Amino acid sequence: MNLLAASVDLPSLPPVGLQHYLAVSAILFCLGVLGVLVRRNILVMYMSLELMLNASNLALVAFSRFNNNLNGQVMVFFIITVAAAEVAVGLALIVALYRKRQTAHVEDLTTMKL
Amino acid sequence: MNPELLPWIILLLPLASAVGITLFTRGSKGLSAGISIGAIATAFVASIILFAKTGGGSLLGPLLNLEWINLQVPGLTGEASSIQDIIINFGFKIDALSQLMLLIVTGVGTAIHVFSWGYMHEDRSVPRYFASLSLFCFSMLGIVLANNLMMMFIFWELVGVSSYLLIGYWFEKPSAADAAKKAFLTNRIGDFGFMLGILMVWGILGTMSFDGISAALAKNPAALGTMGTIAGLLIFCGAMGKSAQFPLHVWLPDAMEGPTPVSALIHAATMVAAGVFLLCRVFVVFTPDALTVIGWIGAITALIAALMALQQNDIKRILAYSTLSQLGYMVMAVGTGGVVLGQGPSAAMYHLTTHAFFKAMLFLGAGSVIHACHHEQDIWQMGGLKKKMPVTYWTFLIGTLALAGVPPFSGFYSKDAILAAALEANKGWFVIAALVALLTTFYMSRLFIVAFLGKPRSESAGHAHESPGIMSFPLIALAIPSVLAGVFGINHLLDHQFGVEAHGRHGMVAEIFAPFGHSPFAAIFGVLAVVFGVSFAFALYGNAEKDPLPNALGFFSRAMARRFYFDEIWSFLIRITHEALSYVADFIDRWLVSGLMVRGTHGSFEIAGRALRLLQSGNIQTYALLFVAGLVVVLLIVLK
Numbered sequence: 001m002n003l004l005a006a007s008v009d010l011p012s013l014p015p016v017g018l019q020h021y022l023a024v025s026a027i028l029f030c031l032g033v034l035g036v037l038v039r040r041n042i043l044v045m046y047m048s049l050e051l052m053l054n055a056s057n058l059a060l061v062a063f064s065r066f067n068n069n070l071n072g073q074v075m076v077f078f079i080i081t082v083a084a085a086e087v088a089v090g091l092a093l094i095v096a097l098y099r100k101r102q103t104a105h106v107e108d109l110t111t112m113k114l
Numbered sequence: 115m116n117p118e119l120l121p122w123i124i125l126l127l128p129l130a131s132a133v134g135i136t137l138f139t140r141g142s143k144g145l146s147a148g149i150s151i152g153a154i155a156t157a158f159v160a161s162i163i164l165f166a167k168t169g170g171g172s173l174l175g176p177l178l179n180l181e182w183i184n185l186q187v188p189g190l191t192g193e194a195s196s197i198q199d200i201i202i203n204f205g206f207k208i209d210a211l212s213q214l215m216l217l218i219v220t221g222v223g224t225a226i227h228v229f230s231w232g233y234m235h236e237d238r239s240v241p242r243y244f245a246s247l248s249l250f251c252f253s254m255l256g257i258v259l260a261n262n263l264m265m266m267f268i269f270w271e272l273v274g275v276s277s278y279l280l281i282g283y284w285f286e287k288p289s290a291a292d293a294a295k296k297a298f299l300t301n302r303i304g305d306f307g308f309m310l311g312i313l314m315v316w317g318i319l320g321t322m323s324f325d326g327i328s329a330a331l332a333k334n335p336a337a338l339g340t341m342g343t344i345a346g347l348l349i350f351c352g353a354m355g356k357s358a359q360f361p362l363h364v365w366l367p368d369a370m371e372g373p374t375p376v377s378a379l380i381h382a383a384t385m386v387a388a389g390v391f392l393l394c395r396v397f398v399v400f401t402p403d404a405l406t407v408i409g410w411i412g413a414i415t416a417l418i419a420a421l422m423a424l425q426q427n428d429i430k431r432i433l434a435y436s437t438l439s440q441l442g443y444m445v446m447a448v449g450t451g452g453v454v455l456g457q458g459p460s461a462a463m464y465h466l467t468t469h470a471f472f473k474a475m476l477f478l479g480a481g482s483v484i485h486a487c488h489h490e491q492d493i494w495q496m497g498g499l500k501k502k503m504p505v506t507y508w509t510f511l512i513g514t515l516a517l518a519g520v521p522p523f524s525g526f527y528s529k530d531a532i533l534a535a536a537l538e539a540n541k542g543w544f545v546i547a548a549l550v551a552l553l554t555t556f557y558m559s560r561l562f563i564v565a566f567l568g569k570p571r572s573e574s575a576g577h578a579h580e581s582p583g584i585m586s587f588p589l590i591a592l593a594i595p596s597v598l599a600g601v602f603g604i605n606h607l608l609d610h611q612f613g614v615e616a617h618g619r620h621g622m623v624a625e626i627f628a629p630f631g632h633s634p635f636a637a638i639f640g641v642l643a644v645v646f647g648v649s650f651a652f653a654l655y656g657n658a659e660k661d662p663l664p665n666a667l668g669f670f671s672r673a674m675a676r677r678f679y680f681d682e683i684w685s686f687l688i689r690i691t692h693e694a695l696s697y698v699a700d701f702i703d704r705w706l707v708s709g710l711m712v713r714g715t716h717g718s719f720e721i722a723g724r725a726l727r728l729l730q731s732g733n734i735q736t737y738a739l740l741f742v743a744g745l746v747v748v749l750l751i752v753l754k
Binding site: 036109 | 731732733734735738739742
């Protein structure tokens with residue numbers, strides 16, 4: 001027991017605060033941005049985009065929790081709903097594009113260039 | 115009848131004639147000529163009645179000063195305000211000066227209108243000619259009668275227009291059309307200065323009426339201040355244009371392209387005298403400095419024009435240069451007014467009067483000769499006209515003697531008045547004046563000897579015959595005052611007008627010898643000039659078949675014949691100013707308007723577009739990167 005008690009006597013970590021959640025959220029967001037900027041596959045870019053959305057969701061939930069109100073969480077529900085709709089449309093577009101162009105790489109999609 | 119109505123009749127009759135001919139009688143030559151002659155003759159009669167009623171004095175009355183332009187600024191008038199009211203009257207100034215001019219303009223005008231009918235009746239568009247002539251008389255009478263500078267300026271411009279119409283009467287001839295344009299444009303240069311002068315006088319004294327100006331300057335002679343000389347010289351610019359003074363004299367000889375009666379009326383007797391009249395009218399404005407400049411310009415004009423006249427062969431051009439020279443004489447006489455005061459303008463007006471008579475007669479005589487010789491104008495193609503055209507011969511002789519200044523012809527007295535004034539004012543002017551008198555006698559004798567004496571040198575001169583009565587009558591009518599104008603006492607009238615101490619009136623016989631009494635030196639010089647001039651001319655031209663002077667004088671003679679290259683100098687000056695102006699305009703157009711503004715706008719947009727196009731890579735990730743970068747920048751700015 002003592003041993004157990006001694007082993008439990010770990011150095012006390014600071015309590016998890018808002019800034020920790022926000023830091024994680026920012027890291028996730030930056031990873032998402034990086035993914036959008038450097039990956040060439042549209043599908044992967046799309047996933048990175050979702051990552052950014054969820055990073056912001058995390059920040060909103062954290063604010064909601066620490067500020068003791070539900071506004072942030074309500075916002076998150078909306079974001080998830082919209083993201084679902086967006087994914088449905090976006091994936092459909094990507095499928096259509098692939099069928100037409102036989103590629104999902106952004107370098108090949110330069111028709112808008114002057 | 116109310117005498118105040120007379121000036122209105124005198125002024126408006128020629129206008130009515132011009133309008134009537136233009137609107138209603140264009141089809142009928144005889145009727146148009148009749149209307150025009152009737153109008154000017156009636157105006158002449160009215161002028162005589164006016165002169166008789168007022169005795170050559172002044173006339174005032176409510177009808178003679180009607181309000182015309184009234185630009186009062188409500189609420190801004192008063193001592194504190196610097197804005198002046200503009201009130202200009204349409205009024206007539208009736209005094210000895212204007213009455214004398216009225217008689218000259220209408221009297222000489224009547225003779226010339228009558229002569230015109232004889233000279234022009236074969237021409238196609240006689241109604242247009244008489245309408246222009248009437249318009250000219252209207253404008254000239256307006257100048258004479260005007261009682262303020264504004265009104266005078268408007269009639270001044272009208273005179274310019276009618277002169278343009280008449281010089282360019284034979285507009286099918288390119289030379290006539292060019293001469294008309296040249297006269298008009300040269301006058302515009304002078305008129306521009308005239309207008310600036312009027313504005314200056316108005317700005318300083320606050321009035322444009324002659325009476326107002328005289329009153330303001332009588333109250334405070336320094337009212338014009340330091341600008342007085344400049345204002346005076348600017349007004350003189352107007353006279354310089356109209357009276358063809360150096361260096362704006364170039365238009366007058368070319369104006370001889372017009373019909374000869376026009377040259378007689380406009381370019382010898384009346385319009386060119388308007389400048390001298392103006393100088394006398396606003397004489398009070400001129401400072402002694404301004405008068406010195408005026409005097410020198412007159413003297414230079416008199417001298418160079420007399421020299422140019424020596425080597426002309428066209429009968430009208432000789433007379434034209436002679437007119438220039440005599441106008442220079444008058445302007446110089448006005449200039450002497452800086453020293454001898456009223457005596458100067460009085461002498462100028464005196465000479466203007468006598469000159470109007472005999473020069474108009476000389477021009478009409480030249481017209482008669484040209485008519486008889488089938489439009490031959492070269493005097494070396496004439497000769498021997500003495501027997502064939504006795505009336506023209508005798509009247510031309512009288513005119514020549516009067517112009518040369520032989521006593522007791524009128525020209526002697528007026529010229530003597532100028533010589534006497536010049537002797538008193540400035541010895542240099544006197545020397546020039548005496549020299550010009552000598553030259554005048556010489557070139558007039560040359561013209562007379564070559565054209566009238568000797569044998570006919572061409573077939574047309576051989577078949578010449580006297581002009582019909584309608585042309586010789588005006589010659590005789592003008593010959594009478596040309597002989598007698600010296601003894602009428604015109605000078606006393608003028609002396610009174612300009613406040614010169616009267617020499618006392620003598621009888622007519624005593625008048626004849628008066629010049630020898632009060633300025634014997636000047637009078638003797640005048641006579642000597644005549645004697646030498648005539649003897650030189652007879653010695654050189656008595657039996658000449660062609661002009662001996664070009665060989666004797668060489669280059670100098672060519673320079674005189676080519677008018678001392680003044681036309682070339684002017685065209686050179688105009689060319690370089692035009693070229694300089696066009697270079698500037700070209701630079702502005704090519705580099706500023708077309709280059710900087712038009713191509714600059716288009717070019718800067720093109721460059722910006724090309725730069726921005728680089729951003730449109732079509733790569734969606736580049737857009738995203740830029741978007742993120744922009745977001746980061748915005749955040750940095752917002753959160754800082």
